[in-house]
Amino acid sequence: MEKEISDPTLTVSGQRGPASHERRIQIIKSAHEHFLQYGYKKTSVADLAKAIGVSSAYIYRFFESKQAIGEAICSVVLGKFVVALHELASSDMSASNRLRKLYITLLDMSLEMFFNERKLHDITIAAVEERWCTTTQYHQTKYEVITKIIQDGRASGEFERKTPLDEVVMAIVETLYPFSHPILLQHPILLEQSEPEVLHQRAIAVSNLVLRSLAP
Amino acid sequence: MEKEISDPTLTVSGQRGPASHERRIQIIKSAHEHFLQYGYKKTSVADLAKAIGVSSAYIYRFFESKQAIGEAICSVVLGKFVVALHELASSDMSASNRLRKLYITLLDMSLEMFFNERKLHDITIAAVEERWCTTTQYHQTKYEVITKIIQDGRASGEFERKTPLDEVVMAIVETLYPFSHPILLQHPILLEQSEPEVLHQRAIAVSNLVLRSLAP
Numbered sequence: 001m002e003k004e005i006s007d008p009t010l011t012v013s014g015q016r017g018p019a020s021h022e023r024r025i026q027i028i029k030s031a032h033e034h035f036l037q038y039g040y041k042k043t044s045v046a047d048l049a050k051a052i053g054v055s056s057a058y059i060y061r062f063f064e065s066k067q068a069i070g071e072a073i074c075s076v077v078l079g080k081f082v083v084a085l086h087e088l089a090s091s092d093m094s095a096s097n098r099l100r101k102l103y104i105t106l107l108d109m110s111l112e113m114f115f116n117e118r119k120l121h122d123i124t125i126a127a128v129e130e131r132w133c134t135t136t137q138y139h140q141t142k143y144e145v146i147t148k149i150i151q152d153g154r155a156s157g158e159f160e161r162k163t164p165l166d167e168v169v170m171a172i173v174e175t176l177y178p179f180s181h182p183i184l185l186q187h188p189i190l191l192e193q194s195e196p197e198v199l200h201q202r203a204i205a206v207s208n209l210v211l212r213s214l215a216p
Numbered sequence: 217m218e219k220e221i222s223d224p225t226l227t228v229s230g231q232r233g234p235a236s237h238e239r240r241i242q243i244i245k246s247a248h249e250h251f252l253q254y255g256y257k258k259t260s261v262a263d264l265a266k267a268i269g270v271s272s273a274y275i276y277r278f279f280e281s282k283q284a285i286g287e288a289i290c291s292v293v294l295g296k297f298v299v300a301l302h303e304l305a306s307s308d309m310s311a312s313n314r315l316r317k318l319y320i321t322l323l324d325m326s327l328e329m330f331f332n333e334r335k336l337h338d339i340t341i342a343a344v345e346e347r348w349c350t351t352t353q354y355h356q357t358k359y360e361v362i363t364k365i366i367q368d369g370r371a372s373g374e375f376e377r378k379t380p381l382d383e384v385v386m387a388i389v390e391t392l393y394p395f396s397h398p399i400l401l402q403h404p405i406l407l408e409q410s411e412p413e414v415l416h417q418r419a420i421a422v423s424n425l426v427l428r429s430l431a432p
Contacts, residue, residue, distance in 0.1 A: 163428070171421040178390045205387040212379070213429035 014068025024062045040123040089145040095153030103203040106180040159214040230284025256339040305361040311369030319419040322396040375430040
């Protein structure tokens with residue numbers, strides 16, 4: 001039941017010049033630090049150029065716009081999620097256990113991102129709002145991984161086969177949002193209201209509910 | 217299996233003077249219109265007083281703060297949700313149909329609020345962020361209504377009785393967020409990405425999944 005899953009490398013728009021150029025990577029790193037400190041929305045390409053000690057024109061040799069730099073950073077962050085999802089999909093665990101682990105993995109990675117890189121919040125929000133291609137690919141991966149797990153569980157007899165596959169996958173994607181959607185989860189106050197342990201309890205309760213719904 | 221459900225009247229903090237005072241109601245109405253036009257966050261009590269044609273001191277005779285006015289407005293909006301939830305909980309429909317309708321009711325009311333009162337967005341967000349007591353009561357009602365529906369369904373034999381009731385209710389509350397959480401749903405771009413019909417499809421898919429999980 002192997003299913004082809006999209007390439008984990010995220011395509012990023014607005015990039016120029018060789019991807020591995022030393023200066024290009026340096027710009028991404030400096031921009032990342034700058035955004036962490038001052039926020040994405042408040043920073044212009046001119047601010048960045050000044051902070052890095054190059055001209056704006058020089059930055060434009062590598063990136064079409066501020067968004068292109070944001071996308072490069074976002075693709076690193078979301079790239080980690082995509083890799084983790086792929087690893088989970090192709091692991092040796094039963095389909096039930098992979099599905100259970102999907103909730104905890106997404107929650108833990110989201111919490112880690114939130115606590116360690118709180119200032120990336122507005123990059124993530126901008127990515128969602130402006131539909132950067134990186135987020136589209138992340139969502140596509142999520143769909144593909146869930147589809148694979150359900151198909152495997154149907155093949156192994158763990159899951160029922162009556163409900164249309166698309167409907168099951170669509171519903172499961174929705175049930176993951178409270179544990180992985182940047183707007184919901186990274187909303188600072190929501191997290192402060194909910195301790196990580198409580199979020200874990202809820203994620204487990206939802207994955208149990210989903211597994212009961214899949215019983216043959 | 218009748219269960220006592222909390223009073224639909226929402227308690228609102230920071231209110232002064234008689235609740236039915238004509239001037240008080242007029243201030244709420246004017247403030248509502250002013251917030252719709254200019255947004256909650258950008259308006260001060262002094263702005264409001266000027267717009268209504270009274271002194272700030274006069275407003276403070278009825279409300280302790282801007283938040284107290286916001287809460288009064290919010291309680292009107294959320295009060296509609298609370299009434300609808302109560303009606304649903306005590307309707308004649310089977311527990312399964314009530315649960316199914318819960319998703320559609322919350323989605324439809326949220327969409328209506330979103331499209332008709334888009335500028336109330338920041339009042340709702342402020343209410344969630346600052347934990348106004350109105351939202352706490354709304355969440356409590358949601359828990360109570362879901363608990364009642366599950367208990368009724370267990371009593372009638374529609375739903376399984378093995379899983380702890382608390383766990384089932386906790387999980388169902390989570391699955392409702394994508395269709396009713398103001399931050400997720402009212403986020404303008406999210407809604408633009410998702411046509412109401414698509415949101416309906418998803419709500420139905422999730423309610424079907426939840427009902428499969430409840431099968432005895």
